[in-house]
Amino acid sequence: MSTDVIIATQALSKHYGKVRAVDGLNLEVRRGEIYGFLGRNGAGKTTTIRMMLGLIRPSAGTVQAFGEPIGSDQEWLRRVGFLVESATAYPNLTVRENLDLQRRLTGAPRTATDAVIERLSLGEYADRRAGRLSLGNKQRLSLARALLHSPELIILDEPANALDPAGIVEIRQLLRELAGAGVTVFMSSHILAEVAQLADRIGIVHNGRLVEEASREVLAGRAREYVQDNFTDAEREQALLTADLERYFLARTGGTDREDH
């Protein structure tokens, strides 16, 4: 495995009885790239991420992180930030208190809490209990928790969940900045548009298997051909209209998607 590979899976499988949630998955995520892990609901994305983080044990295969197989020593997780499935926090604690717990447990400096609150635009809610946050702000809090200790690798499961379009654009920009600074991002999604606008490389998982993996440009080219061959003019027009409506919505609500153009 190349030293440039930050996290990789080899023949990774997870079976629950006869159900093969993940089935012989091989993938490599390289340093500084944004890897989009795309698949429908139930395709095996979250199970893969849970195995990557050591939360569940593979039925077969291995996960290697930073060149070493992950095992019982969890020290490698000091270099990882993550968000798994749903945004969660201690509801009786404030945003700041929730992040302070994370700071203590990851050994991040005291200044990290305020820095990440500002970075995720959570200042207005810093002293609000997490249980009283909107879903979108809970998601921001979870992202803040993932970024707090300045990890080298960020594993995000559906990071755009519950975010409004402006929030999605904001997170998109943030992830691009992080990738620009050399942070590796592995993100799962079931929304092609979300991944297509962000990922350098995209892997498509279906029934627990990686059915396609390519750079964004290559995959976009294949998608264009597919749409050209299989969609009517009206369907193509509808897709364009949807994209235009999103941009208009952002313009009217103070957001911007100029960075997407």
Add this chain to the structure above:
Amino acid sequence: MLRQVLITEFAKLRRSAVPWVTLAVMLLAPWGIALFMWIVLDPRRAASLGLLGTKANLAGLEATWPAYAGYLSMIVGAAGMLLLAFIVAYLFGREYVDQTAKNLLALPIRREWFALAKLTVAAAWWLAIALAAFAEGLLIGALLGLPDFSPAVVTDALGNALLLAGVSYLLCPVVAWLTVATRNLLASIGFALGMLLLGDLLGHTGWGVWFPWSIIPSLSGMSGTAAVSIQPVSIVMLVAVFLAGIAATAAQLRLADNP
């Protein structure tokens, strides 16, 4: 790092109503005994209170300091065992209810430390409410003006209460394991209640020495006359259950799937 984990485990209780609720429940219990003591203290009062007075008399209650202190110990032991099971189930189970367990278990920290820190928090929490209930009980006893008071009665009762509290604590890692294994608070509390009843039952049969959950009913007098000491074999079984509970909890967190 264990220190940091401990700090965070205590911090998680901030603004939580649960510690106050457990304290309130524990503080309520001595009032129940005190009510019966107050009734039995004066035979005319018992007669005037009808059914309640009859019940107090039928229970064969003796309105003296030694009897009252004995009941206080029983509260800390029997009722407290259930309350401690709830505390432990809450500390471990809330991570699954709030879905924060996954955030903890994928941190660069040995997972066993979370279990140890939570059990330490449970010990501090448990000791605080047990002592508070005992102190309140003494105050109520003084207000009732019960006869036969002596410092030795209080120190004996305190010693017995602490012994029962300690026994309850040694049984609680099994509750912790059950909570992380089932990710369910109710199963653990149901288990503790079942064990207390079974312990009481076995205490009457003579097999109780082999069953650690019989120690509390036996020492507190629930299973008849209160035992004066714990049999060596019971101590061995108790320590074995304690160690097995910790080992099982640690193994569950480390080796099992934690979805």
